Amino acid sequence: MKMIEQKDLAGSFTLPGKSMTLKRMGYGAMQLAGPGVWGPPRDVNAAIAVLREAVESGVNHIDTSDYYGPHVTNQLIKQALHPYAKDLLIVTKVGARRGPDKSWHHALSRQELIDAVHDNLKNLGLDHLEVVNLRVGGIQEPGEESIEEPLTALIQLKREGLIRHVGLSNISPRQFAEAQAITEIVCVQNFYNVAHRNDDAFIDDLAAQGIAYVPFFPLGGFTPLQSSALDAAAASLDATPMQVALAWLLQRSPNILPIPGTSSIKHLRENLQAARLQIPPEVMADLDVIAAGKAA
Numbered sequence: 118m119k120m121i122e123q124k125d126l127a128g129s130f131t132l133p134g135k136s137m138t139l140k141r142m143g144y145g146a147m148q149l150a151g152p153g154v155w156g157p158p159r160d161v162n163a164a165i166a167v168l169r170e171a172v173e174s175g176v177n178h179i180d181t182s183d184y185y186g187p188h189v190t191n192q193l194i195k196q197a198l199h200p201y202a203k204d205l206l207i208v209t210k211v212g213a214r215r216g217p218d219k220s221w222h223h224a225l226s227r228q229e230l231i232d233a234v235h236d237n238l239k240n241l242g243l244d245h246l247e248v249v250n251l252r253v254g255g256i257q258e259p260g261e262e263s264i265e266e267p268l269t270a271l272i273q274l275k276r277e278g279l280i281r282h283v284g285l286s287n288i289s290p291r292q293f294a295e296a297q298a299i300t301e302i303v304c305v306q307n308f309y310n311v312a313h314r315n316d317d318a319f320i321d322d323l324a325a326q327g328i329a330y331v332p333f334f335p336l337g338g339f340t341p342l343q344s345s346a347l348d349a350a351a352a353s354l355d356a357t358p359m360q361v362a363l364a365w366l367l368q369r370s371p372n373i374l375p376i377p378g379t380s381s382i383k384h385l386r387e388n389l390q391a392a393r394l395q396i397p398p399e400v401m402a403d404l405d406v407i408a409a410g411k412a413a
Contacts, residue, residue, distance in 0.1 A: 125140075125175065125392065125393070126140035126141060126142040126174075126175050126176065126389065126392045127140075127141045127142050127367045127392035127393075128140075128141050128367075128371070129141060130329055130371065130372060130374060132206075132248070132282065132303045132304060132329055133301065133303045133327055133328060134282060134301055134303060137177075137204065137206055137247075138204075139177055139178045139206060139329075139374060140175055140176060140177050140178065141367060141371075141373070141374050141375070141392070142176065142363070142367070142374075142375055142377075142388075142389060142391070142392045143176055143177075143178030143179065143180060143331075143374055143375065143376040144168075144171040144176050144178070144179050144180070144376060144377070144378065144385075145179075145180045145181075145333070145376035145377060145378035146168070146179055146180060146181040146185065146190040146193070146194060146378060147180075147181075147182075147185050147190065147378050148378040148379055148380045149164045149167070149168070149185075149189070149190045149193050149378075149380055150185050150186040150189040150190050151186075151189070153219050154185050154186070155186065155215070155219045156186065156189065157186070157189055158189070158193075158380060161193070163380065163381075163382070164193050164197075164380055165193060165196060165197040166382060167379065167380060167381070167382055167385055168193065168194060168197035168198055169197050169198070170382055170385060170386075171385060171389075172198060172202065172205065174385075174386075174389055175389075176389070177202070177204050177205050177206060178205075178206050178208065178374060178376070179194065179205065179206070179207050179208070180208050180209075180210075180306075180331065180333075180376040180378075181194060181207060181208070181209050181210075181241075182209050182210040182211070182213075182237075182252075183209065183211075183233060183236040183237045183240055184210075184213050184214055184215050184221075184224075184233075186215075187214070187215045188236065188240050191209070191236075191237060191240035191241045192240050194207065194241060195240065195241055195242045199241075199242045206247055206248065207241060207243075207246075207247065208247070208248040208249075208250060208284065208304070208331075209237045209241070209246055209248075209249055209250070210249070210250040210251075210252045210286055210306075211224070211230050211233035211234060211237070211249055211250070211251060211252065211271075212224060212225050212230070212233075212250075212251050212252035212253055212267065212286070213252055214229065214233075223253075225253065225266075225267040226267075227266075227267075227270040230251075230267055230270045230271060230274075231270065231274065234246065234249065234271075234274050234279055234280065235279075237249075238279065245278055245279055245280065245281060246279065246280050246281065247281045247282060248281065248282045248283070248284050248303060248304065249271060249274075249280045249282075249283060249284065250283075250284040250285060250286040250304070250306050251264065251267055251268060251271055251283065251284070251285055251286065251296075252286040252287055252306075253267070253285075253286070253287055253288055253292070254286075254287035254288060254289075255287070258287070258308065259287050259288045259289040259292065259307070260289070261289055261291060261292065262292075263292075263295065264285075264288065264292050264295060264296060265295065265299065268283070268296055268299055268300065269299070271283050272299070272300050275300075282301070282303045283296075283300055283301070283302060283303065284302060284303055284304035284305065284306060284329075284331075285302055285304075285305050285306070286305070286306040286307070286333075287306070287307060287308070288305065288307065290318075290319050290322070293305060293319075302328065303328065303329065304328060304329040304330070304331055304374075305319075305323060305328065305329070305330050305331070306330075306331040306332075306333055307319075307330070307331075307332065307333065308332070308333055308334050309330070309332035309333075309334075309335070309366075310332060310334060310335050310336065310337060310342065310362060310366070311342065311344075311347065311362050311365045311366070311404055311407055311408065312337070312342055312344065312407045312408055313334075313408070314408040316330070320369070320370050320372070320373065321370065323372055324370050324371065324372040327372070328372065329372050329374050330370070330372050330373050330374070331373075331374045331375075331376055332366060332373060332375060332376075333376070335362065335363060335366055335375045335376070335377055336359050336362055336363070336377060337362075342358065342359070342362055344358075344407045346403055346404055346406050346407050347361060347362065347404065347407060349403070350396070350400050350403060350404055353400060354394060354396065354400070356391070356394055357387060359377075359387070359388070359391070360387060360388070360390060360391035360394055361391075361394070361396065361404075362391075363375055363377060363388060363391035363392075363394075364391045364392070364394035364395070364396050365396060365401065365404055367391075367392060368395075368396055368401065
């Protein structure tokens with residue numbers, strides 16, 4: 118039984134240098150791969166159904182990478198959605214690779230980045246990638262090393278027409294400034310949620326410049342968000358804690374584009390419904406105590 122009827126999805130945002138307008142609530146494809154983001158999902162048909170329902174519900178921003186699986190999520194996206202709707206933006210990432218033991222490693226050399234872009238093109242069935250995020254830093258936190266060398270490799274691929282726009286993932290404000298002096302940056306994707314707010318000032322600066330901020334792990338990541346303040350807010354709004362966490366992101370700043378991921382249609386619907394949730398100012402203030410460490 119189909120239950121689509123979402124749409125709107127908490128307004129829209131236009132990336133710099135693009136005519137495409139994105140619905141602010143997107144979808145992250147990482148969880149479509151098997152356990153540990155490795156291998157195929159247990160149920161390929163269910164994964165395809167999630168992707169199709171997301172798009173049918175109005176989502177036009179899908180976040181992915183060819184190192185998810187590896188290759189698995191991009192192949193699923195192609196199987197489910199190709200040929201792609203004109204208003205669908207698929208944003209991918211490069212800068213990492215998977216070891217045969219399922220480990221994660223940096224892959225920031227020129228050749229590794231070239232190979233990654235070509236893998237994304239092949240597995241998504243595209244002749245160019247609209248937005249490619251250069252991912253640096255650690256698992257969740259950025260470093261402060263120079264990113265000029267890998268960024269230069271992506272700029273060359275942009276000149277060749279294989280990439281249209283460049284974004285950055287897991288970077289610091291200093292690295293953003295370094296990159297912005299070299300080329301146009303259309304988006305930043307960092308670890309951020311109602312409990313982890315190191316990027317508050319960074320988000321405000323990006324908003325002033327009209328640059329999108331895409332929070333990864335919006336629901337807590339490897340350790341799901343758990344807070345008495347979040348639970349209380351959810352109870353007062355007749356919503357789930359995760360819906361409140363997503364609605365908080367949408368109300369935090371107009372340049373924030375959440376990309377919650379799931380392999381379940383039930384959870385997809387719950388996540389998308391968060392775009393309709395309005396959090397009163399007093400409840401927003403109550404949620405601030407989570408980041409301040411004043412609530413369990």
